[in-house]
Amino acid sequence: xxxxxxxxxxxxxxxxxxxxxxxxxxxxxxxxxxxxxxxxxxxxxxxxxxxxxxxxxxxxxxxxxxxxxxxxxxxxxxxxxxxxxxxxxxxxxxxxxxxxxxxxxxxxxxxxxxxxxxxxxxxxx
Amino acid sequence: xxxxxxxxxxxxxxxxxxxxxxxxxxxxxxxxxxxxxxxxxxxxxxxxxxxxxxxxxxxxxxxxxxxxxxxxxxxxxxxxxxxxxxxxxxxxxxxxxxxxxxxxxxxxxxxxxxxxxxxxxxxxxxxxxxxxxxxx
Numbered sequence: 634x635x636x637x638x639x640x641x642x643x644x645x646x647x648x649x650x651x652x653x654x655x656x657x658x659x660x661x662x663x664x665x666x667x668x669x670x671x672x673x674x675x676x677x678x679x680x681x682x683x684x685x686x687x688x689x690x691x692x693x694x695x696x697x698x699x700x701x702x703x704x705x706x707x708x709x710x711x712x713x714x715x716x717x718x719x720x721x722x723x724x725x726x727x728x729x730x731x732x733x734x735x736x737x738x739x740x741x742x743x744x745x746x747x748x749x750x751x752x753x754x755x756x757x758x
Numbered sequence: 759x760x761x762x763x764x765x766x767x768x769x770x771x772x773x774x775x776x777x778x779x780x781x782x783x784x785x786x787x788x789x790x791x792x793x794x795x796x797x798x799x800x801x802x803x804x805x806x807x808x809x810x811x812x813x814x815x816x817x818x819x820x821x822x823x824x825x826x827x828x829x830x831x832x833x834x835x836x837x838x839x840x841x842x843x844x845x846x847x848x849x850x851x852x853x854x855x856x857x858x859x860x861x862x863x864x865x866x867x868x869x870x871x872x873x874x875x876x877x878x879x880x881x882x883x884x885x886x887x888x889x890x891x892x893x894x
Contacts, residue, residue: 660859663852670849677808678887679894681838682830685822688815701812708805715798741802748809751816 655714662711666704673704689755698756702749709745713737786873794851797844804841842887847880 646652676697680688692698720733784792811829814821828834854876857863863872 660856663856667849667853667856670845674845674887678842678891681811681891682826685815685819685826688822692812692815705805705809708801712798712802712805715795716802719795719799744805744809748812751809751812754816755812 655717659711659714662707662714665707666711669700669704669707672700676700689758692752692755693758695756698752702752705745705748705752709741709748713741716741787869790851790873790876794848794855797848800844801841801848804845807837807841838891839884839888842891843880843884846883846887847876850876850880850883 641647676691680691683691692701716737717734720730720737724730724733807829811822811825814825829838854863854872857872863869
């Protein structure tokens with residue numbers, strides 16, 4: 634304790650450099666998804682299997698597109714955080730671990746962007 | 759757990775061995791914990807299917823026609839039911855995790871009871887989801 638500055642002591646992070654951000658972030662997206670999942674599913678489940686024009690009209694309405702976009706954003710952030718913990722637990726080789734982290738970040742970001750971008754195209758048609 | 763006789767055999771006293779996965783019957787709580795992680799990973803597949811459907815809808819009638827046909831075919835429909843069940847389980851058990859995080863329900867009888875609540879709620883919501891998809 635003697636070799637630590639007062640500021641480092643109140644920050645409480647030590648040599649780990651980061652604290653509970655990841656854990657807390659997963660709870661924040663979990664609460665968001667507990668609310669957004671029903672809001673999204675009520676529309677999506679009804680639209681699945683419907684004709685193209687009907688799906689376009691449905692997500693052309695602002696609230697429907699907004700709930701879907703928010704759900705996709707929260708879901709893919711939550712997926713990224715969850716899959717990261719799974720990789721940390723099971724992948725031990727440094728090279729494989731770095732590759733898996735990289736793939737996780739790139740894929741979840743790309744899929745979230747693709748989903749939201751498609752919704753924007755449909756909504757702003 | 760009946761690890762004591764094995765413990766005595768190797769001279770470590772009557773202390774129980776740690777659970778050996780091949781002979782240890784996992785309690786329901788443990789199975790449900792593992793299932794939370796399994797369903798979470800599987801839902802990445804559901805997310806990919808959802809995004810594919812949306813990209814196809816934004817692309818045009820031809821692309822949408824194929825994905826729509828695939829997701830509503832018998833194998834695709836079965837996949838949607840599995841993803842729906844995985845999502846309902848992960849949602850219900852995730853809400854229980856938030857209750858635990860708030861500091862409630864850690865006693866063994868409480869966990870035994872909430873196991874049943876989560877499984878019941880997830881099963882009921884999956885049935886409701888399927889009926890809703892079927893009827894609307």
